Amino acid sequence: MTQETLNNQTLPQLPASVTKPGYNRTAVTPGIVHLGTGAFHRAHQARYTEEVLENGESDWGIIGSSLRSPTVRDQLAPQNYLYSLVEKSNDGEQIRVIGCLRDLHVAPESPRALLDALTREEIRIVSLTITEKGYCHDPATGNLNLNHPDIRHDLANPQAPKSALGFIVYALRERKEKGLPGFTLLSCDNLPNNGRLLRQMVSEFARAVDADLAEWVEENTSCPCTMIDRIVPATTDADRDALENALGVRDNAAVMAEPFTQWVVEDNFVRGRPAWEKAGATFVEDVEPYELIKLRLLNGCHSLLAYSGYLAGFETVADVMAEPAFAALAKQFLASEASNAVKIPEGFDLEKYRQQLLERFSNRALRHRTWQIAMDGSQKIPQRWLGTLHHQLDNGGAIDLLTFALACWIRYVGAVDDAGKAIEVSDPLAKELKALCDKHRDNPRELAGVFLQFTPVFGDDLQHNQRLQQALATWLTSLDKHGVLNGVRMQMETTEA
Structure with missing residues (x-):
């Protein structure tokens, strides 16, 4: 050299x-x-x-x-x-x-x-x-x-x-x-x-x-x-x-x-x-519509792929996208729950933007590590997921993939992946979040409830939503039983059927 x-x-x-x-x-x-x-x-x-x-x-x-x-x-x-x-x-x-x-x-x-x-x-x-x-x-x-x-x-x-x-x-x-x-x-x-x-x-x-x-x-x-x-x-x-x-x-x-x-x-x-x-x-004159599209589609899907992919043992986002079930998950999330929660500026091609995102996530040369994207989740997910979640709940929309994402994040801050390996969680609230997981790990319903009551992340307006708590508890139960990758495969098979 x-x-x-x-x-x-x-x-x-x-x-x-x-x-x-x-x-x-x-x-x-x-x-x-x-x-x-x-x-x-x-x-x-x-x-x-x-x-x-x-x-x-x-x-x-x-x-x-x-x-x-x-x-x-x-x-x-x-x-x-x-x-x-x-x-x-x-x-x-x-x-x-x-x-x-x-x-x-x-x-x-x-x-x-x-x-x-x-x-x-x-x-x-x-x-x-x-x-x-x-x-x-x-x-x-x-x-x-x-x-x-x-x-x-x-x-x-x-x-x-x-x-x-x-x-x-x-x-x-x-x-x-x-x-x-x-x-x-x-x-x-x-x-x-x-x-x-x-x-x-x-x-x-x-x-x-x-x-x-x-x-x-x-x-x-x-x-x-x-x-x-x-x-x-x-x-x-x-x-x-x-x-x-x-x-x-x-x-x-x-x-x-x-x-x-x-x-x-x-x-x-x-x-x-x-x-x-x-x-x-x-x-x-107004940046907000572009901002929400980026936060709820790109950043929301990026975090979804990062937490689920990391738990399933994938090192990079491109590795995650190479698995057909995860690629289908990303496509569905972008087209349904995320897109439903944004307003489209005049002249903006949303379909083209979604396709660009899928191509960007599949960029093998970039080697964007899932662990890096997963950092500081307690600071990121209120902007990336919760705005979309509020919109869907307020309008009776689907929340299956959003609650799957939240369940993966909860599993991630519990500091153990699907293979049983310890996770080095980088988050300013890591200790508090892991303590909640350790205390309630064996009861998914309780675990869902105490996380939704954790106001530094969720505020105080989601903790009493029974539909949300039930959906989150269902996913936590499924992930415990089947693991992330099998859970995604089953979800995609159900959607396609």
Whole structure:
């Protein structure tokens, strides 16, 4: 293996088949600071921005940041912030080197450096991929959790914040004091109404600092809602080794992605924006219909396949889809329960979208691990399944596949798969959920009931629904008796009959 790495010096020697930046990187000035420069941002928003720079808009370079770990900075800095985006499909792969990142700050090492970046006059957009946990809100009330350790720290330490909210609000305070304009806050997290959530959290944090500041923030910022979609699995050492063979140099910051990408954005920017539409983004007045289609079809089906497939011993989603019964399950879920719970925007081809999803899930080159998708289920399934479940219950619709999905999730957090092997459950509520399983494992009816009473996930409006409890208990009983794969096969045979 060569010891050379991807950087400005080795870039020209890459194979001709690799797409390289066609613009002058030294002429690019930053217009965006991104909080949370992980793999998804580099495969999605940065890819759209790269296309903007290729089209001649040189004032939209990105300054990245990490709010926790130096890992990404340590990968990118020796490479002059260049990295490869590898789009993988069953037909092969395409490699593109991305050059829009100009710098990357690690917040715990130097909070001041990140604040300085956020207060640069030319910064007009601050974008975020910080996951739901990064918004420090209380899901039960929808308000900012003022007792969150990071929020308490930040209110007491304005020069050294830890949270994204702290950095944003204190940077805006400095901009106000210096007579600088505000900026657009662009959430790119997979959350419903993400812009409105971000607006509320920023406003509440600013109000806790200073009422006048909160008013200024309200008048000088905007928070568009967005819907983002691209499958970006974790990059493995095997991925990096294969890429090194293709490039002739080592790229420790490479990201893998599927060819499909979608970005729907509410067109509400206070100081202009890149022409991302030229790179394929869709600008609309209302993101919500697109958001619900993605959450309830793509994310809902992804989680369904992840929990059921993992329990049945399948490592990747493509492996799950290679089993005919699971492929039929996915097709039926998308066409029935999930599609029944969405409104279709004018001009949107739902049938084509469903077919694209089945093809994406079957992408063998991606190796998107079921265990990875199954992470943090207690945070994800309220958005991915429960909205659909409420719609179906309210309208007398079918809930067979939704309750099957919930039963699989309950089995998963019980931490034992169908083969009797222990599961390493990655979830912030893992201990509480496993305790419920351990206590009620031998009584499916009780198990269904206590889970529906677990308000951090289900709220308080499903626990008395007898139809739901009975359907969930029936599936838990079936999974105990037959296992997941046989349960799916029997369900599909019943449906076909």
